Amino acid sequence: GAVVSQHPSRVICKSGTSVKIECRSLDFQATTMFWYRQFPKQSLMLMATSNEGSKATYEQGVEKDKFLINHASLTLSTLTVTSAHPEDSSFYICSASPTYGYTFGSGTRLTVV
């Protein structure tokens, strides 16, 4: 079946540094990928839609200069959390759509200290 691989699964970084999260579609091409954020005990919140070869579309209230998205190929999208702060600590999840439905990565637990 369609697989989306997300890396790293866990990352701890110091406040003020940047962190890059990768999302790869392993056995299909994805012109569009989606990035979500999830805080404890809450549902997934869509942050942005990543479009191959063009700019990402951000949801209302999401800072595009803070959460940089690059979708340079049909199998890879990256999310960079710039100048991370403790309030950015969260579970970040990507997804892509092979034929029907959506396949999700296993998520990245970001902790900013």
Add this chain to the structure above:
Amino acid sequence: DAKTTQPPSMDCAEGRAANLPCNHSTISGNEYVYWYRQIHSQGPQYIIHGLKNNETNEMASLIITEDRKSSTLILPHATLRDTAVYYCIVRDSQGGKLIFGQGTELSVKP
């Protein structure tokens, strides 16, 4: 996209059927009903989807009412590993983003 309403939590005895309801009274004709589940600290997992006919796969059955305003996900023989948050989502046939509601936290108990 239409919104969905689900009970926040449910319990089910191991080995029994788990019936998870979802209301989507504003669903439009071209919108599908999707079900996903999320086990703690993992990415959501696809379960099943349907448009207007009932559907069944190896994981579950999906029953959609004739007016399509509600649906029920059925796990026929729940196991402890089915403990998760279950999300019911409606999405149009043209694709686009998936918007998650609060879901139902299902606890399967021995």
